[in-house]
Amino acid sequence: MALLAWDQNTYMPSGGHAGRGDQLGTLERIAHGRLVDPEVSRLLDSLEPWAAGEDPDSDESRLVRWVRRDHEKAARVPADLAVAMTREAAAGYAAWLEASETGEFARFRDPLARAVDLRREYAACFPDAAHPYDVLLDDFEPGMTLAEVKPLFDALVGGLAPLIEAAPEVDDVLAGDFPIAAQRALLEDVLHSVGFEDGVWRLDESPHPFALSPGPGDVRLTTRYRTADLGWSLYSGLHEFGHGLYDANHAPALRRTPLHGHASLGVHESQSRLWENVIGRGRPFSAWLLPRLREHLPAAYGGMDHATLYRGLNRVSRTLIRTEADETTYNLHVALRLDLELALLEGRLEAVDLPAAWAEGMDRMLGLEVPSDREGVLQDVHWAAGHFGYFPTYTLGNLIAAQLWEQLRADLPTVDESLERGDFAPVREWLREHVHRHGRKYTQRELLRRATRQELGVDSLLAYLDRKLRDANILA
Amino acid sequence: MALLAWDQNTYMPSGGHAGRGDQLGTLERIAHGRLVDPEVSRLLDSLEPWAAGEDPDSDESRLVRWVRRDHEKAARVPADLAVAMTREAAAGYAAWLEASETGEFARFRDPLARAVDLRREYAACFPDAAHPYDVLLDDFEPGMTLAEVKPLFDALVGGLAPLIEAAPEVDDVLAGDFPIAAQRALLEDVLHSVGFEDGVWRLDESPHPFALSPGPGDVRLTTRYRTADLGWSLYSGLHEFGHGLYDANHAPALRRTPLHGHASLGVHESQSRLWENVIGRGRPFSAWLLPRLREHLPAAYGGMDHATLYRGLNRVSRTLIRTEADETTYNLHVALRLDLELALLEGRLEAVDLPAAWAEGMDRMLGLEVPSDREGVLQDVHWAAGHFGYFPTYTLGNLIAAQLWEQLRADLPTVDESLERGDFAPVREWLREHVHRHGRKYTQRELLRRATRQELGVDSLLAYLDRKLRDANILA
Numbered sequence: 001m002a003l004l005a006w007d008q009n010t011y012m013p014s015g016g017h018a019g020r021g022d023q024l025g026t027l028e029r030i031a032h033g034r035l036v037d038p039e040v041s042r043l044l045d046s047l048e049p050w051a052a053g054e055d056p057d058s059d060e061s062r063l064v065r066w067v068r069r070d071h072e073k074a075a076r077v078p079a080d081l082a083v084a085m086t087r088e089a090a091a092g093y094a095a096w097l098e099a100s101e102t103g104e105f106a107r108f109r110d111p112l113a114r115a116v117d118l119r120r121e122y123a124a125c126f127p128d129a130a131h132p133y134d135v136l137l138d139d140f141e142p143g144m145t146l147a148e149v150k151p152l153f154d155a156l157v158g159g160l161a162p163l164i165e166a167a168p169e170v171d172d173v174l175a176g177d178f179p180i181a182a183q184r185a186l187l188e189d190v191l192h193s194v195g196f197e198d199g200v201w202r203l204d205e206s207p208h209p210f211a212l213s214p215g216p217g218d219v220r221l222t223t224r225y226r227t228a229d230l231g232w233s234l235y236s237g238l239h240e241f242g243h244g245l246y247d248a249n250h251a252p253a254l255r256r257t258p259l260h261g262h263a264s265l266g267v268h269e270s271q272s273r274l275w276e277n278v279i280g281r282g283r284p285f286s287a288w289l290l291p292r293l294r295e296h297l298p299a300a301y302g303g304m305d306h307a308t309l310y311r312g313l314n315r316v317s318r319t320l321i322r323t324e325a326d327e328t329t330y331n332l333h334v335a336l337r338l339d340l341e342l343a344l345l346e347g348r349l350e351a352v353d354l355p356a357a358w359a360e361g362m363d364r365m366l367g368l369e370v371p372s373d374r375e376g377v378l379q380d381v382h383w384a385a386g387h388f389g390y391f392p393t394y395t396l397g398n399l400i401a402a403q404l405w406e407q408l409r410a411d412l413p414t415v416d417e418s419l420e421r422g423d424f425a426p427v428r429e430w431l432r433e434h435v436h437r438h439g440r441k442y443t444q445r446e447l448l449r450r451a452t453r454q455e456l457g458v459d460s461l462l463a464y465l466d467r468k469l470r471d472a473n474i475l476a
Numbered sequence: 477m478a479l480l481a482w483d484q485n486t487y488m489p490s491g492g493h494a495g496r497g498d499q500l501g502t503l504e505r506i507a508h509g510r511l512v513d514p515e516v517s518r519l520l521d522s523l524e525p526w527a528a529g530e531d532p533d534s535d536e537s538r539l540v541r542w543v544r545r546d547h548e549k550a551a552r553v554p555a556d557l558a559v560a561m562t563r564e565a566a567a568g569y570a571a572w573l574e575a576s577e578t579g580e581f582a583r584f585r586d587p588l589a590r591a592v593d594l595r596r597e598y599a600a601c602f603p604d605a606a607h608p609y610d611v612l613l614d615d616f617e618p619g620m621t622l623a624e625v626k627p628l629f630d631a632l633v634g635g636l637a638p639l640i641e642a643a644p645e646v647d648d649v650l651a652g653d654f655p656i657a658a659q660r661a662l663l664e665d666v667l668h669s670v671g672f673e674d675g676v677w678r679l680d681e682s683p684h685p686f687a688l689s690p691g692p693g694d695v696r697l698t699t700r701y702r703t704a705d706l707g708w709s710l711y712s713g714l715h716e717f718g719h720g721l722y723d724a725n726h727a728p729a730l731r732r733t734p735l736h737g738h739a740s741l742g743v744h745e746s747q748s749r750l751w752e753n754v755i756g757r758g759r760p761f762s763a764w765l766l767p768r769l770r771e772h773l774p775a776a777y778g779g780m781d782h783a784t785l786y787r788g789l790n791r792v793s794r795t796l797i798r799t800e801a802d803e804t805t806y807n808l809h810v811a812l813r814l815d816l817e818l819a820l821l822e823g824r825l826e827a828v829d830l831p832a833a834w835a836e837g838m839d840r841m842l843g844l845e846v847p848s849d850r851e852g853v854l855q856d857v858h859w860a861a862g863h864f865g866y867f868p869t870y871t872l873g874n875l876i877a878a879q880l881w882e883q884l885r886a887d888l889p890t891v892d893e894s895l896e897r898g899d900f901a902p903v904r905e906w907l908r909e910h911v912h913r914h915g916r917k918y919t920q921r922e923l924l925r926r927a928t929r930q931e932l933g934v935d936s937l938l939a940y941l942d943r944k945l946r947d948a949n950i951l952a
Contacts, residue, residue, distance in 0.1 A: 007479055015692075019692040255495075
């Protein structure tokens with residue numbers, strides 16, 4: 001399925017879309033059929049007494065626990081509902097495509113309302129959940145609940161406000177006129193330095209950058225180029241590299257088992273944001289990067305000093321589009337989406353009133369007027385594809401990245417010197433040891449406790465941002 | 477599986493090979509498991525009485541017949557033997573790779589002997605077969621038997637001998653020094669003219685050219701370029717185009733059923749040889765091609781006249797390598813392989829004696845000395861991959877192509893004028909109507925009878941070659 005998805009987004013002729021949907025559906029049905037097979041239940045019943053006597057952290061014990069969880073979650077959902085969700089997701093995606101092309105929210109309203117209804121029905125299959133949202137969130141961030149996530153968002157929004165308030169406008173050092181060939185050469189140079197190996201990794205182009213690994217020894221990134229914006233290729237490339245490195249470094253012993261994968265989307269996002277923002281916009285990396293920018297793009301960067309570059313890479317700017325938001329304001333975009341999807345799910349907000357609620361939220365959170373639905377509620381595909389409970393994982397990823405980085409710096413006191421020299425091996429090795437190799441074996445919570453002895457919180461991210469904005473001479 | 481194969485041969489990083497083998501094995505096991513499931517037998521039992529009352533040529537009746545055939549053939553083979561054949565094929569392929577790189581036949585001898593043993597064991601699962609070879613041949617050419625194939629080869633070898641004997645050496649008009657970029661532009665020009673449509677077809681590079689369709693609306697060809705030989709890209713491109721056109725034009729009603737596929741490898745090869753040789757080296761096509769050669773490769777073809785080109789494209793030349801053989805001598809290479817694999821299977825020849833038998837055969841058939849095993853028995857991968865009974869389908873393809881062409885010319889009296897104008901639609905449409913759309917619905921024999929009202933024979937091919945070699949001024 002990973003390869004079908006990669007191909008669909010890179011090289012598949014456009015004529016292949018309908019057939020590809022059928023193929024993915026068939027594989028999904030086969031995989032789902034095996035997961036809910038009563039034989040799996042029987043096998044688990046016979047294994048659990050044995051597993052109870054094993055080390056609870058052994059691969060085998062964990063495997064039994066995860067398969068039990070996956071089996072029971074899938075088996076609780078009637079097949080008709082599962083099929084309806086898949087069908088509506090395809091129809092909703094098509095409606096969203098049309099709506100976002102024409103800018104007409106009205107075309108998307110009814111499919112969105114149906115998607116919300118289906119998610120309520122789905123959540124109702126789990127009557128023990130404290131809140132219906134917990135069921136949805138658990139699909140992406142196993143074990144997390146709204147009761148944990150909501151206070152984190154409230155604290156984060158409160159903590160970010162004064163930073164954003166105080167930050168002055170700073171020039172965008174990644175805006176300009178950059179030949180695509182030079183951007184490509186720069187990105188390949190940077191990726192090879194951080195850990196992209198020929199013979200294992202690929203870099204291709206796609207409209208929406210992504211990373212995936214269709215099998216061991218095979219990691220694929222995509223990016224895209226925009227002449228006016230170097231950040232589109234360079235920083236999305238670093239972002240996807242972080243995802244790819246996580247995928248590439250699960251322990252070989254976990255291959256071809258249900259433990260081979262990611263702990264959660266939040267953990268996955270922590271790895272991409274780490275390379276994109278925490279490392280990629282940090283002081284040592286930007287010092288290492290500057291001579292490379294000068295070499296590949298002398299017209300734009302030949303005369304730039306490091307202070308200007310570092311400051312510009314960390315600018316704070318209130319913008320309308322989540323995917324183009326800077327590191328500091330980004331989480332406000334996510335907080336808005338969490339508020340709105342909760343209101344939809346709880347029935348406090350109807351699909352028809354979503355654009356007005358979006359406008360109100362953007363004004364309240366970022367002081368921005370939303371000129372069109374295309375720059376508002378139609379900018380993201382997630383809800384169209386039925387992904388409710390997905391957005392918070394972006395911010396969880398930022399929180400996790402900041403906490404991991406704090407611990408990594410404590411464990412590797414000379415990491416700044418390494419990064420400034422372009423020696424990325426110590427960082428890769430720390431991440432492999434504490435995060436990547438475990439695959440799905442531990443939950444996000446367990447992984448974070450093991451790596452940092454901390455619970456998830458907002459203090460590390462807020463302190464990190466405050467420190468960097470001062471160090472970059474943006475805040476006084 | 478088609479996409480996994482395409483990717484493995486085009487873009488997959490080399491690190492992915494081991495994992496890709498596992499993935500293909502898993503899909504094969506799932507597909508095989510479904511095919512041999514006793515539930516399939518039960519469904520067939522309940523459908524057959526109904527199908528007996530239907531039109532025996534309806535899609536539904538044919539579907540029941542084909543699934544019965546596939547199910548019974550697969551179910552007769554013990555799972556252990558099927559797994560052993562798959563494993564030995566992978567090991568044999570690896571041994572062959574090593575042997576063909578180093579030129580040491582000794583490394584390949586034991587895996588080859590094991591492959592022969594396994595094929596004997598496989599054939600023994602079908603005690604009703606008149607000859608063990610029939611069981612193997614039937615996997616590639618359903619319904620054909622050695623009793624039918626052997627006399628065809630004998631007649632063909634006898635008929636080709638005087639042609640080859642009489643043909644003088646002619647200059648190779650495709651040898652020279654051709655810049656890759658120009659070869660690529662020429663091939664794309666030619667392919668777009670014959671029927672390659674953007675948005676449906678792709679052309680990529682791979683070490684061994686192939687064609688496949690991973691789904692509806694998605695046809696993929698590969699080729700490769702060699703500066704010294706224009707034929708490598710241009711004529712392998714036309715060859716693969718013929719395969720791709722067959723894959724692309726199965727009736728939409730057959731999609732996602734076991735009837736969506738090819739009637740036999742012989743029929744598949746007939747389509748590729750038709751475009752590569754019958755059309756591609758014919759008088760009208762070569763007249764159409766010449767101005768394109770002049771445009772893209774003026775240094776080589778600027779001063780060439782059509783008579784020289786046409787004559788050169790049809791040269792007869794005794795060579796060591798099957799895949800580089802000309803249209804006339806090609807079938808002798810195949811006849812040799814049929815003789816040898818029969819002798820291996822019947823126990824008249826031991827693997828260890830194969831190189832000597834190869835040398836003797838090449839001397840007898842083509843009067844050539846074999847300077848090394850690399851240019852002899854190690855040149856083809858088929859036996860290493862366990863494909864015994866595969867080679868004859870190449871020659872069956874040539875026979876079928878000649879017979880189809882004879883009928884097509886009778887049905888379309890102005891086809892030469894169309895081809896010379898570059899109007900390939902009538903030929904494509906005739907092939908779609910009589911061959912492509914039927915997919916696997918009819919056997920090769922039925923398809924040929926329906927299209928030509930003839931049985932398979934050698935007369936059409938011999939007459940066609942004789943006529944063309946005279947027309948091209950090679951034979952007087």
